[in-house]
Amino acid sequence: RHTSTPVLLINMLAGSQFSFRLATVAWRPVGIAVCHRSLCSVATSASVVYQDGLPRFRIPLPSRGKACQFTMKPLTNTVSDLTASIRNEDRGVEQIIFYTSDGLRIAGSDSIESLLRRDFDVQLNDQRFAVTVPESPVVTHESVDQLADLKAMISQLHSALNTPEYQLAKEKELMQQLQDLQLQLEPMEAIRGQLAEKASRRTRILTWLSLSYMGVQFGVLARLTWWEYSWDIMEPVTYFVGYGTAIACYAYYVLTKQEYTFPAVWDREYLKKFYKDADKSSFNVEQYNELRQRINDVQSDLRRLRDPLMLGLPLQQEKLMKPQPEQQ
Known part of the structure; x- marks a missing residue:
């Protein structure tokens, strides 16, 4: 693991006691295949952000105590793909379950696009995290169908x-x-x-x-x-x-x-x-x-x-x- 030079932050606490916090920033690899991993400080919650038009899941790994970032493709990847990526990063994760905000379990065959349409919860072993989904700039199946209809209309107009x-x-x-x-x-x-x-x-x-x-x-x-x-x-x-x-x-x-x-x-x-x-x-x-x-x-x-x-x-x-x- 390649990291930059650690930055030592020293904070003065009561009783002349010092606590040292070590923050590291991981090198960002080139060419993301299924999952993009980024180490940061200890995470206590899971989140989803959009970068370059793709959703990136920041999931805290129980064994390591740190978050890992996973980049998924909304139209082609499924919840099972995300689950497999998490288990591949942390072998200590025995149970990964996704729930809706109403408590219904989400099937592994659901697409990432369907998962990101509403807020959801993710359970890793005995820990459960609530995830708030931001506004999606991702192209959905409906927009793809509309684009196909538009292409067909343009083709018919050109033919006419x-x-x-x-x-x-x-x-x-x-x-x-x-x-x-x-x-x-x-x-x-x-x-x-x-x-x-x-x-x-x-x-x-x-x-x-x-x-x-x-x-x-x-x-x-x-x-x-x-x-x-x-x-x-x-x-x-x-x-x-x-x-x-x-x-x-x-x-x-x-x-x-x-x-x-x-x-x-x-x-x-x-x-x-x-x-x-x-x-x-x-x-x-x-x-x-x-x-x-x-x-x-x-x-x-x-x-x-x-x-x-x-x-x-x-x-x-x-x-x-x-x-x-x-x-x-």
Whole structure:
């Protein structure tokens, strides 16, 4: 502990007796982390003062008989932080309790800001000290919220004053991007239309062939049942035909990992034909999908820019309102 040169104060008392009082002044450290400690003469009371906008608690430590100063941050520190700092300075403090002036115990989770809103008492072991809180120049949560509202209002005012020019420039930029993307997509769109028509035609042919096969199968079984043979002979045949169809559907699921439904089969056959013809004609499907996605994003930005209600939407809501692009 670094101290300045002690100053010896000599007072004359009755009976020619002298008492010596040793006053020391501690060096003030630089860079306060959680607690700032300042030794002074023997203290008999606790107090709170404000320095540099921060509250400083002057708490008398029972073991040392002297006061220690603790600097806390009102908005981030709690009563538990102050209690931990006191115990860290004086290991002899076994009990630290804060009370309101009405005698209610203050929880350790309360913030320092809440503690300093009214006078309070602090109990150290068996000693209890009343603390008078001075007028607070500290920024509170309410003032922080008011400051945030003021910033938002200034931002809205700035946006309102500069919105027309910005919107016109941004709309012009987006329109130019949209035209460039559409020019790149136009030749690919023509090729995609041809490939889609071929794939759709083949899928329709397969659909009609499947229907024709089912009709022929029904006619053959009916002929064998009522004209060639009897129902007693054809019943096992129809059973195995039905069971074989079920096996074929299950095999389709095992091989494709898709349920055998007519829309799923249609899409699968359509895409198989489309990608097969795309490889033959050197049509880049990934590039086409990327261009479609970019065009969709630009169109969504244009709608948002032209709609005053959508300008105030958060980003996640803006993404949800974008329609999904058409992809192959």
